[in-house]
Amino acid sequence: MTSLRSAIHVHSAWSYDAKVSLEGLADAFAGHGYQVVFMCEHDRGFSQERWDEYKQACEAASRPDVLLVPGIEYADPEDRVHIPVWGCADFLGEALPTTELLRRAGGGGGFAVLAHPARRDAWDVVDPAWYTRLGGIEVWTRKWDGWAPNLRASAVAEEEGLVPIVSLDLHRLNQFFPLAITISVDGAPSPATALAALRAADAKPVLRGLAVGKLSRRPVGDVLTRVERLRRPVVRLIRP
Numbered sequence: 086m087t088s089l090r091s092a093i094h095v096h097s098a099w100s101y102d103a104k105v106s107l108e109g110l111a112d113a114f115a116g117h118g119y120q121v122v123f124m125c126e127h128d129r130g131f132s133q134e135r136w137d138e139y140k141q142a143c144e145a146a147s148r149p150d151v152l153l154v155p156g157i158e159y160a161d162p163e164d165r166v167h168i169p170v171w172g173c174a175d176f177l178g179e180a181l182p183t184t185e186l187l188r189r190a191g192g193g194g195g196f197a198v199l200a201h202p203a204r205r206d207a208w209d210v211v212d213p214a215w216y217t218r219l220g221g222i223e224v225w226t227r228k229w230d231g232w233a234p235n236l237r238a239s240a241v242a243e244e245e246g247l248v249p250i251v252s253l254d255l256h257r258l259n260q261f262f263p264l265a266i267t268i269s270v271d272g273a274p275s276p277a278t279a280l281a282a283l284r285a286a287d288a289k290p291v292l293r294g295l296a297v298g299k300l301s302r303r304p305v306g307d308v309l310t311r312v313e314r315l316r317r318p319v320v321r322l323i324r325p
Contacts, residue, residue: 086269091121091279093266094158094169094200094226094252099139100126103256107146107153113258115151119265121279122151125158125169125254128179136176143276154276158200159186166207167200168219172280187218196284198250201226202238216241220284221248227262228254248283251290266290 092114096103105113107124114122124143131139136157143153156171162180168187170177173195177186190197198221202208222242225234234251242249251264267289268282282288 086271087274088267088269089120089274089279089282090118090265091123091268091283092119092253092255092264093123093250094125094223095122095255096126096158097124099142100256101129102127105256105258107142109258111146111148111151111153113261115148117261117263120151121154121268121274123154123156123169123171123279123283125156128157128159128176131157131176131179133176152274152276152279154279161186165205165210167204169198169200170195171276171283172196183215184212187215191218196220196280198223198248199238200252201229201254203235204229208237216245216247219245219247221250223252224249224290225251225264226254227252227264228256228260248288249290251292264290264292 095110095114097107097110098104099107110122110124126139140155143155147153154171156169157176158167158169159177160167160180161183166183168183168190170186170190173190173193175193177189177193177195181189187197197219199211199215199219200223202211202222203226222238222245223235224238224242239249241247251266253260253262253264255261266283268279268285270278270282272278
């Protein structure tokens with residue numbers, strides 16, 4: 086078994102709101118010591134033809150030292166609930182209701198994740214019935230949760246048996262943060278083997294080698310959450 090450091094939820098210029106090329110991302114993440122990058126492009130503007138082209142582009146941009154796994158971040162019609170999906174051969178559709186999206190993802194063998202539930206108070210519209218169709222939930226999204234894990238998402242992951250995902254939601258290279266999931270694959274890494282490892286219960290979310298689970302438990306999690314609440318207004322004041 087080979088242990089691989091993987092980044093989750095990364096956008097490229099194939100998304101309408103990002104500009105970094107797939108090749109540029111491969112270079113950047115290889116430089117940070119990652120071997121797998123789970124890509125995640127917005128569904129807006131995609132079709133089956135574009136999805137097929139994108140998968141080929143990810144394969145072409147992958148290198149012996151870093152693998153790009155193609156994926157789509159699907160949004161509901163209100164652009165409130167976002168569900169990244171990896172592993173489906175077909176493009177599932179644009180702006181689908183979440184229940185229908187999860188049904189299609191399950192039928193296509195996809196691994197679906199509830200992304201950044203703190204964004205736009207997505208928690209308020211989450212249907213608990215969705216948990217049976219989800220494979221994971223983002224327990225720490227750097228872009229939306231800041232420097233602290235989401236304690237509510239961490240609790241849901243444990244209660245519902247979902248894979249705890251730490252993600253970047255990266256659109257620009259200056260948004261890099263050393264969150265990763267360590268996965269183990271048997272043989273040469275491929276999109277299929279990397280995804281199978283991500284599904285596995287032994288996928289380990291880490292921050293610079295420190296297990297994220299330890300940061301999601303009280304009292305440490307409470308302290309980090311308070312620090313993040315103090316940090317955010319300061320950042321808004323000094324950010325140009």
